[in-house]
Amino acid sequence: MYCAYCGRLSRRCQCHTPDSDLARFMARGGRSFEPLLRSSAYKRAVPPQLKQRERQVLRANYASWLEGLRADYGEGCANCGASEALVLDHVIPIAKGGRSHYDNLQLLCAECNRVKGKLVIDCRDLRRK
Numbered sequence: 001m002y003c004a005y006c007g008r009l010s011r012r013c014q015c016h017t018p019d020s021d022l023a024r025f026m027a028r029g030g031r032s033f034e035p036l037l038r039s040s041a042y043k044r045a046v047p048p049q050l051k052q053r054e055r056q057v058l059r060a061n062y063a064s065w066l067e068g069l070r071a072d073y074g075e076g077c078a079n080c081g082a083s084e085a086l087v088l089d090h091v092i093p094i095a096k097g098g099r100s101h102y103d104n105l106q107l108l109c110a111e112c113n114r115v116k117g118k119l120v121i122d123c124r125d126l127r128r129k
Contacts, residue, residue, distance in 0.1 A: 004036040005119045007044075007096055015119075025115045029079040029123065042120070043097025050094075057100040062088065069107045077109035078123035085110040091122045 003013035005022050015022040016035055026033045058065075066088060076083045089108040092098030095118050106124045108116065 001037040001039065002041045004038045005121060007042040007120070010035070010037055021115055021117055022119055022121075025079065025112065025119065025121065028112055028115065042092070046095055046097055054094045054098075054100040058088065061100075061102075065102055065105055066107075068102065069105060073107055073124060076107075077112050078106045079108055079112040079116075079121075082109040082111075087113050089113045089116065091124070092120050093118045096120065 001010045002008065003010055003015055005015050006013055008014075013035075014020050017023065022033065066086075069088070070086075075086075077086060086107050087110055088105050089112075090098045090100070091104050091106055094100070098104050106122065108123070
């Protein structure tokens with residue numbers, strides 16, 4: 001079994017420790033969490049050409065997607081609710097096979113985005129209007 005947040009084998013996962021990135025991210029949003037497992041690993045070794053293409057798609061559509069996410073989910077960070085320095089974040093990161101599509105994006109403040117890193121955490125349900 002694999003951790004649904006970091007993608008590591010559950011026996012190697014450190015997400016359950018109190019000082020993990022996941023614990024810090026959830027604490028910023030005032031939420032608790034439980035270990036969540038999945039039966040298959042996330043895609044590994046995404047080719048650099050694919051990463052570059054996905055980033056180009058994101059840059060080309062950034063302004064319209066940002067406006068759309070603000071309309072759908074509000075003007076605050078999906079995790080902590082902060083309204084300054086909002087950025088688009090991939091729910092499933094490009095490094096784990098995520099795509100630059102509107103359905104895979106959420107609004108996070110810069111600090112939450114930095115702490116989340118390559119974790120797979122969907123905060124959109126918490127903030128839907």
